[in-house]
Amino acid sequence: MTDKQTYTDLFLPAKMGAFTLLNRIVMAPVTRSRYAEDGVPGELHATYYAQRAGAGLIVAEATNISAQGRGYAATPGIWTEEQVEGWKNVTDAVHGAGGKIVLQLWHVGRFSSTELQPNGEAPVAPSPIRAEGNTYTTEGFVPVSMPRALESGEIPGIVEQYRHAAKNAKRAGFDGVEVHSANAYLLDQFLRDSTNRRTDQYGGSIENRARLTLEVTEAVVDIWGGDRVGIRLSPVSPDVGNTPPDSDVMATYGHLIRELNRFKLAYMHFVEGATGGSRDVPAGVDLDALRALFTGPYIGNNNYDLDLAIRRRAEGKIDAVAFGRLFIANPDLVERLRRGAALTIAPRESYYNGGAKGYTDWPNGNY
Template sequence: MTTEALFNPGRLGAIEVANRVAMAPLTRARGDMDGIQTPLAVEYYGKRASAGLIISEATNISRQGRGYAFTPGIYTDAQVEAWKPVAKAVHARGGKMVLQLWHVGRFSHVSLQENGAAPVAPSAIEAGDMVFTEHGFEPPSKPRELETGEIDGIIADYVRAARNARTAGFDGVEIHAANCYLLEQFIRDSTNHRTDRYGGAIENRTRLPFEVCEAVAGAIGADRVGIRLSPVTHSVGVTPFDSEPQKTYGFLAERLGTLKLAYLHCIEGQTRGANMPESFDFQALRRSFGGAYIANNGFTREIAVDAIRSGRADMVAFGRPFISNPDLAERLRQDQPLAPEAAKEFFYGGGSRGYTDWPTFASR
């Protein structure tokens, strides 16, 4: 099967990409408790610059937005300075990189919040599952409901983070509105029981992600802003699906399309689960958005080639394979075998082992 289409250059808004293979965001928790990225990240991301686009690990927009220990931030000067050599290393190797902006909402723990405050959420509904703290995995703390007057401050946090990302040298940002974190908690009627202008009707529940994208686009340019959605995943916490996901996410995609964003990035199915469930039409979502589309979730080389060649996607994002295959894009191009999947013990936290020590195919 020819891979020509998968390795043709392309464009996402203002971002020119050398090929159609994207590196999906992968939380690795190698920073410190002040949210400062590890120097090892320079090597880690630099080695993966042959991807057409690198989407960074999810990066906290504020202290309040943090839900995992040792994850990086982009809200202090020190955090910005730590990210600068990462973006520089990727660019030096001909790559492009956007920073994913993250607020976890209810999926956090009081030990990760300033002064032990409760996490925040659209509604005071406990998440369940486990979060990663300094002491290991612990149940998330019960959140408090955000007051309407606080929401403008959260939008401002996204804008500050986006501007900081550009200062750090990134080509753009991706708004994380997937995986059941804060923005998706507002979208779904299962986690949003509000009665103000941010709750109830679909227009209200999708208001915050739209307003965030609108504000960030106004700050750094819409053609440098992407957004990630996951209409049928329940990857973190006890998060039931929206009662009408096709209608809800289709409405949101259409609204987002009016902003002329760089791209829409969708997890097509349950994270780490089945790809493309028959119960949801992702191509309808793509048509509603009307712009560039990145498909993600369980893609093989063959499926990715077909997705690009058939026009079903503009890029395909690969996640975990990039952990143990720093040269994944080149391996896909040459149809070389992939390294075994990294052991889960190396996913989160630690040092260079399982992070920067994976060899390229050529060096094996």
């Protein structure tokens, strides 16, 4: 261990909510697109996650809460019995390797195609505003479809989809769940006034636009208890669909974070900047000020290296740090970081699709 690393507690056990973690290094949710159309995890996925059980906490890749919530082919689900059974093998493997794993609950909202939706229906969204870009189907990449606005009476059904998925995650043996309210997917689409033009109780004011995320969080907490639930937010990330941020990031996300405090969540997982990109933020936005509003543990995410993680931990800005892409080619990432060992950088062509190659065939480091 280098002298620099001697003065950090990132590699020491930590407590977050009900979780007792081996260290403060988190594996971020990383979509790898290696599932059949039924979204059922298999032995390959169990091997992949167990290899990375040295992380203090694994946040399993974004997982569709329903057939309606699906926006990409080859992604996993948690709404069928077969999916629950498949995930049981994964959680058993991770626990057998000494790790902790939570499931990220995902509804893509408008970023989908009729080719991926049940009966070829239009994707749903807060408002009928089409996203930019293409999504992946079994036939290849296609433009995302025009969404339809959810009727007010349908929204309780969306909350129930999250509740059902949270119950299934518990049955599948996860240690907890993470509510995906980031990256311009459904819950984030309701939050941002750039994608929410509603005039009912879920649109207009900040309080109304935050309502769905809070209702979903409450439903999930009812199943798990707050100390086993986290939430992911990305206030300025354009991510899918080139989605503009809210017109008043500080007010909107400030309100949401203050309201989330009542649930006493295990953690808030924050994308600092543009997901997978720059850490820069627009003028007038102070992510550290938003972070300070949250009364629970905070996981920093986005383009961290060890030096940045050590510095922000020393400054009290983070309680844990999440790495995503570095876990792809470094299953033993925590040990490599601790020892100052060389890191392998995965080529982008290994990120998505395929089988074991580029997925479970990365070796541990030579220490």
